[in-house]
Amino acid sequence: MEVVIAAPDELARLAADAVERLLVARPDAVLGLATGSSPQLVYDELARRHAERGLSFAGARAFLLDEYVGLPADHPQRYRNVIGADLVSRVDLPPGAVHGPDGLAVDLEAACAAYEAAIARAGGVDLQLLGIGTDGHVAFNEPGSSLASRTRIKTLTRQTRQDNARFFGDDADAVPRRCLTQGLGTISAARHLVLLATGVGKAQAVRQLVEGPVSARWPATVLQLHPHVTVLVDEQAASLLELADHYRETYADKPPWQGL
Numbered sequence: 001m002e003v004v005i006a007a008p009d010e011l012a013r014l015a016a017d018a019v020e021r022l023l024v025a026r027p028d029a030v031l032g033l034a035t036g037s038s039p040q041l042v043y044d045e046l047a048r049r050h051a052e053r054g055l056s057f058a059g060a061r062a063f064l065l066d067e068y069v070g071l072p073a074d075h076p077q078r079y080r081n082v083i084g085a086d087l088v089s090r091v092d093l094p095p096g097a098v099h100g101p102d103g104l105a106v107d108l109e110a111a112c113a114a115y116e117a118a119i120a121r122a123g124g125v126d127l128q129l130l131g132i133g134t135d136g137h138v139a140f141n142e143p144g145s146s147l148a149s150r151t152r153i154k155t156l157t158r159q160t161r162q163d164n165a166r167f168f169g170d171d172a173d174a175v176p177r178r179c180l181t182q183g184l185g186t187i188s189a190a191r192h193l194v195l196l197a198t199g200v201g202k203a204q205a206v207r208q209l210v211e212g213p214v215s216a217r218w219p220a221t222v223l224q225l226h227p228h229v230t231v232l233v234d235e236q237a238a239s240l241l242e243l244a245d246h247y248r249e250t251y252a253d254k255p256p257w258q259g260l
C-alpha cells in the first residue's frame, strides 16, 4: 500500500495520471468508477485532459461501484445519472460502455449476479477509483460486511444516510435505505485500487484503513490484503496517521519513472 499525502489538486492530478497511463497503454481498459465528492477533482482533471489534449476514453469500458435501490430512472442522485453528469458527458466514453448495478430490477439478487457476470465478461477491472465513508465503508460495504463479499443488497447505516443527506435536500430520511454494491471481494479483484480521501471527517477511517487491524468493523481495511493499492490523502485526512512522516519520506524518495 502506497500512501501519498498532498494537496487535493495534486492528488487529483496523480489519480488522473494513473488513468491516463492506463488508457494510453490499453485503450480498451476497464475502469472502475466511484461516485460521491471524493473523485470530483479527478473527473474535472480527466475532462480537462480530454478537452485540451485529446485524452480518449472511446475504447474504454466502465463499471460503477454501487447504486441506490428504487430511485426513479431520472432521479439526479441515481448513480448512473451522477456519473453521467460528472464524467461521461464530459469525455468520449460511450454511454453504453458504462455499467452499474440495476437498482430498479424486479429481481435484485439476479441483477447482482448479472453484474458480477458482466464484470467477469469484461475481463475484470484494471483500475478502480474509490472513496471512503466516514464509517470506513468502501462502495456501500458498511461495517460488518464480509471481506469476501460479492455484489449484493445492503442496508445503509444511519451514519451514511446522514452523510449523504446533503445530496437529498439535507433530509436523511430521503436517502434510500437499501443499495446494491460491489462486494469487498469484487473490489479486491480489480488490478489497481486508487482510493482518495480529503478532509478531517475522513481522518479516523483513513487511520483504520492504513494502520488499523484488518476487520469487518472497518471494511476499507480489506485493502491491506491487496497487492497494488494507492491511498491519496490530503493533510487533514492524514492527520491521524502515526507514520505520516515515513509515508512522506518514502514518496519524496520515489523515482519519477515509477508511477503509482
Ligand SMILES: N[C@@H]1[C@@H](O)[C@H](O)[C@@H](COP(=O)(O)O)O[C@@H]1O
Pocket (backbone or CB within 6 Å): 034, 035, 036, 037, 038, 039, 065, 066, 130, 131, 132, 133, 134, 138, 139, 140, 160, 164
Ligand atoms: N457509495 C459512496 C461511496 O462510493 C463513496 O466513496 C463514499 C464517500 O463519499 P464522499 O466521497 O462523497 O465523501 O460514500 C458514498 O456513500
